[in-house]
Amino acid sequence: MDREHLHGTRMMAREEQLPTTKTKAQIQENLELGLPSAESIRDRTIPLFNRSGYRFSHSTTLGHRPFLADLRQLGGQDVAIVGAPLDAGTTYRSGTRFGPQAMRDISGLHSGYNFERGVDLYESLDMVDLGDVSVIPANIEKSFDQIAKAVAYVHERAVFPVILGGDHSIGYPDVRALAPYVDGNIGIIHFDRHSDLSEYNLDERMHGTPFFHATNIPNAPATNLVQIGIGGWTGNRTGVKNARDRSATVVTMTDIDRWGLERVCEMALEIAWKDAKAVFLSFDIDSVDPAFAPGTGTPESGGLLPREAFRMLDIVTREGLAGLEVVEVAPPYDVAGITSLLGVRVVLDVLATLVEAGKLGTRPDETVKADAATEAAADQTGAVGG
Numbered sequence: 364m365d366r367e368h369l370h371g372t373r374m375m376a377r378e379e380q381l382p383t384t385k386t387k388a389q390i391q392e393n394l395e396l397g398l399p400s401a402e403s404i405r406d407r408t409i410p411l412f413n414r415s416g417y418r419f420s421h422s423t424t425l426g427h428r429p430f431l432a433d434l435r436q437l438g439g440q441d442v443a444i445v446g447a448p449l450d451a452g453t454t455y456r457s458g459t460r461f462g463p464q465a466m467r468d469i470s471g472l473h474s475g476y477n478f479e480r481g482v483d484l485y486e487s488l489d490m491v492d493l494g495d496v497s498v499i500p501a502n503i504e505k506s507f508d509q510i511a512k513a514v515a516y517v518h519e520r521a522v523f524p525v526i527l528g529g530d531h532s533i534g535y536p537d538v539r540a541l542a543p544y545v546d547g548n549i550g551i552i553h554f555d556r557h558s559d560l561s562e563y564n565l566d567e568r569m570h571g572t573p574f575f576h577a578t579n580i581p582n583a584p585a586t587n588l589v590q591i592g593i594g595g596w597t598g599n600r601t602g603v604k605n606a607r608d609r610s611a612t613v614v615t616m617t618d619i620d621r622w623g624l625e626r627v628c629e630m631a632l633e634i635a636w637k638d639a640k641a642v643f644l645s646f647d648i649d650s651v652d653p654a655f656a657p658g659t660g661t662p663e664s665g666g667l668l669p670r671e672a673f674r675m676l677d678i679v680t681r682e683g684l685a686g687l688e689v690v691e692v693a694p695p696y697d698v699a700g701i702t703s704l705l706g707v708r709v710v711l712d713v714l715a716t717l718v719e720a721g722k723l724g725t726r727p728d729e730t731v732k733a734d735a736a737t738e739a740a741a742d743q744t745g746a747v748g749g
């Protein structure tokens with residue numbers, strides 16, 4: 364027996380005979396629908412937005428909103444959901460690449476209607492899910508380029524982006540994407556147990572570094588950065604030095620206990636909006652106590668209660684936002700999907716406040732008026748439905 368008699372040898376020859384016609388057509392279609400990748404991506408068959416379901420599934424959408432397969436159709440909608448399934452930035456426990464998928468799955472529980480708030484989000488907002496950005500798992504800088512280009516495209520089309528992380532390193536490309544579209548300064552309101560202001564973790568830009576690099580962007584000064592919920596034993600000293608040097612505002616859990624939620628949030632609004640034209644909201648799920656949000660890479664006890672987080676989000680969101688990211692949901696450590704559920708809740712609550720505040724979509728009272736007008740018109744024409 365020699366090499367030629369091996370099944371492996373025959374199958375190597377066979378592979379060359381297999382057609383590639385449909386694969387090539389699919390690649391071409393994915394590039395057209397999903398747009399070309401960032402310049403740093405050498406493999407030009409990879410689209411900016413993953414259209415194939417390859418590797419990270421997006422078999423469902425957030426809240427069963429329509430999946431916008433063709434990115435060229437973006438524009439005119441109110442909200443675009445963008446998955447950033449990245450965990451290359453995690454320094455210890457990875458798993459956030461499954462965050463977007465888990466949040467989309469559990470979001471099937473929701474109807475878009477909230478009795479307590481008197482809002483039907485899906486009546487008030489035209490929401491689409493764009494699926495996931497094609498991130499490059501082994502290269503965080505290329506992933507940043509991809510996420511920044513994808514989210515910038517959403518801003519360019521004047522749609523409000525909701526970015527589902529992903530680890531917190533995506534905070535940097537998310538702000539980088541926004542910066543060119545704001546004619547003035549950007550404020551950042553950042554919920555977290557960790558200040559994420561180091562220049563590097565382990566010699567690279569990782570999930571403890573986003574706000575160092577974001578606040579290097581000329582129109583995103585650290586003086587407009589407010590960090591809420593910081594504390595515990597997983598912080599590091601280099602980030603604190605940077606916060607001090609750059610005059611960032613750090614609100615600890617002790618501050619929240621001492622001054623109360625309302626006063627802390629009013630102050631956060633003042634600082635974030637001071638001489639700023641837009642505010643970006645970055646919500647790290649680990650700002651909530653791990654009793655309620657165990658599915659995260661760097662849990663830290665003594666965080667916010669969910670009801671505290673909801674009240675605070677309602678206050679800091681009222682003046683409007685230019686974008687939202689929910690990061691650090693790591694499903695491998697989750698229990699019964701409660702962390703993913705909380706992540707979805709943050710998205711829906713923030714959107715509800717933006718709607719109620721008249722900052723996004725159609726306010727509930729306007730929806731009611733429009734319905735009444737439609738019914739009145741229908742009455743007049745006699746075309747009344749059942």
Ligand SMILES: [Mn+2]
Binds near residue numbers: 531555647649661691
């Ligand atoms: Mn954190």
